[in-house]
Amino acid sequence: MEIRKKISVILLILGILLAILPLSSSRSLFVNPSKLLSEVLNPNVYFTVDQTAKFIVNEDTTVRIIDLRSNEEFRKICLPGAINIPYNSFIKSDPGLYLNDKSKRNIFYSNGDFYSNYALVYARGLDYRNSYVMSGGLNEWFRMVMESKFSGERISARENSLFEIRTRAGKLFTQINTLPDSLKGKFMVSARFASRKLDGGCE
Amino acid sequence: MGPLSSSFIFPEWLDLLFAFIIGTGFGFALEQAGFSSSRKLAGMFYGYDTTVIKVFFTAAIVALIGSQLLSFFGILNMNQVFVNELYIGPAIIGGVIMGAGFIMGGFCPGTGLCALSIGKIDAMVFAAGGITGAFLFAETYPFIRKLADSGYKGPVKINESIGISSGLFTLLLIIAAVLMFWIAELAEKRFARQEITDEIGS
Amino acid sequence: MEIFKQFRLFFVIFILILCAVFYRSFSNSIFRYDAAKMALPSLQGENIITEEQIPGMMDKALIIDIGCSDSVLVKSVKNINKISPDSILDKKYTRKLLKHEGPIILLSSDNSTSAKIWMLLSQKGIRNIYILSYEKEFEALKYTLKADSLSMP
Numbered sequence: 001m002e003i004r005k006k007i008s009v010i011l012l013i014l015g016i017l018l019a020i021l022p023l024s025s026s027r028s029l030f031v032n033p034s035k036l037l038s039e040v041l042n043p044n045v046y047f048t049v050d051q052t053a054k055f056i057v058n059e060d061t062t063v064r065i066i067d068l069r070s071n072e073e074f075r076k077i078c079l080p081g082a083i084n085i086p087y088n089s090f091i092k093s094d095p096g097l098y099l100n101d102k103s104k105r106n107i108f109y110s111n112g113d114f115y116s117n118y119a120l121v122y123a124r125g126l127d128y129r130n131s132y133v134m135s136g137g138l139n140e141w142f143r144m145v146m147e148s149k150f151s152g153e154r155i156s157a158r159e160n161s162l163f164e165i166r167t168r169a170g171k172l173f174t175q176i177n178t179l180p181d182s183l184k185g186k187f188m189v190s191a192r193f194a195s196r197k198l199d200g201g202c203e
Numbered sequence: 204m205g206p207l208s209s210s211f212i213f214p215e216w217l218d219l220l221f222a223f224i225i226g227t228g229f230g231f232a233l234e235q236a237g238f239s240s241s242r243k244l245a246g247m248f249y250g251y252d253t254t255v256i257k258v259f260f261t262a263a264i265v266a267l268i269g270s271q272l273l274s275f276f277g278i279l280n281m282n283q284v285f286v287n288e289l290y291i292g293p294a295i296i297g298g299v300i301m302g303a304g305f306i307m308g309g310f311c312p313g314t315g316l317c318a319l320s321i322g323k324i325d326a327m328v329f330a331a332g333g334i335t336g337a338f339l340f341a342e343t344y345p346f347i348r349k350l351a352d353s354g355y356k357g358p359v360k361i362n363e364s365i366g367i368s369s370g371l372f373t374l375l376l377i378i379a380a381v382l383m384f385w386i387a388e389l390a391e392k393r394f395a396r397q398e399i400t401d402e403i404g405s
Numbered sequence: 406m407e408i409f410k411q412f413r414l415f416f417v418i419f420i421l422i423l424c425a426v427f428y429r430s431f432s433n434s435i436f437r438y439d440a441a442k443m444a445l446p447s448l449q450g451e452n453i454i455t456e457e458q459i460p461g462m463m464d465k466a467l468i469i470d471i472g473c474s475d476s477v478l479v480k481s482v483k484n485i486n487k488i489s490p491d492s493i494l495d496k497k498y499t500r501k502l503l504k505h506e507g508p509i510i511l512l513s514s515d516n517s518t519s520a521k522i523w524m525l526l527s528q529k530g531i532r533n534i535y536i537l538s539y540e541k542e543f544e545a546l547k548y549t550l551k552a553d554s555l556s557m558p
Contacts, residue, residue, distance in 0.1 A: 007261060008384060011261075011380070012377055015373050015376075015377035018268060018271050018370035018373045018374060021271075021370050027280060027282070
């Protein structure tokens, strides 16, 4: 058979196969389900508020704190250095645009535990293994960090260190969140995460 | 290098090396197919040699099928594949200029570079002309900016505009390609120029 | 036979692709559904219910206790399936969940576990799953910050 006819037949068969397949531009999670389950149930996917406070105080650049709440909530109160990716946007757009930097650990938080844990499973399911959660969310932050008080006569070295981190983190938190709106807006613009843009080449 | 770079962190030099290797392969394939000959390329417009349309269309369809299958198997994220933005007016004007340039010069930019690399003088002149054109465009851009930015439609995909699945669109495109191959062969018989095809060694 | 001989290489490759397609389409060891679409109910909290809503769903609901639920309801309802979170994806459980026609309610005292299991099961294609929340405002901030003091509403 002529080579043209052979190639045409091959292409047509593949085309028919593709026409039948449920192709779409959207994706499914592609990590193995059992593996994903054991990964997300492992306590290592969590950072406590104290650990997160330490990252904030030390301005740890290997960590990126991601606030999953809405834009309005983020403008009112947020963790120092946090970047806002509303949960709706996180799910509807491609998380790869935000999470592709494998050198950083992404720590999700919301007010409670729901959105952050949904995002954890979603991100890890798309093989972004650098995804973690601040357990308890902002409510836990307020309870542990902002309400941190020392009582008793003696304090151990460890307790002292913890208390110091919490105090410094609490001060930073108060400073950032009590800025006037005009300054806060400018600060947030400079801290905004620019999602990676697709760039085409020329022929 | 997507899709692998979504799973691994490649250093920049390795990405560039991949690009170099792929580019070398592309140039090799073009030269091997005889696309460094301007008469072979121009033959597509005169009808005596339709190799260009067969090769490029087949390559495009194979790439389309491959990317669709990779996307289905979750290896390639089609959301991260760049889609050219459409500017209707400028695309039509640019297409007319490109088509006229192609038939007059006998090269398109890629094949021009391919012919340049084997020392063809017409390719050198063509490349010089192309660079001059690009320079003139950049220098006159403030004056033609309004035209260049007109008719913006965003990164549209044909199947999404029509409202069909990408798989079905692929099948329709393949059917169109097969028909086009058949018409091309008829054209080759109708507009044959034996003296040219013998010389370029079809 | 003649056609097979001419196209043998293509047939081998085609059969390999076909096997891969069947595996991708029907295998249980991968996720097959559109991730964003299956996560949609979580966007507006449509997957969260409170204890007051449960009596209306009791007829057809499949209630699953995934760990130490403190709910009074748990103690009162008889047909509660207790499944450990690490074995929720076992075939016998996922088959049961897929076959069930009514709502599926997840109970746990730990919201983070419920949220994770919800997302996993949804991505497996199991629909109509709800999380029982003990609070109506499940993602509300319980504190406000004032310049020099902290107050709780």
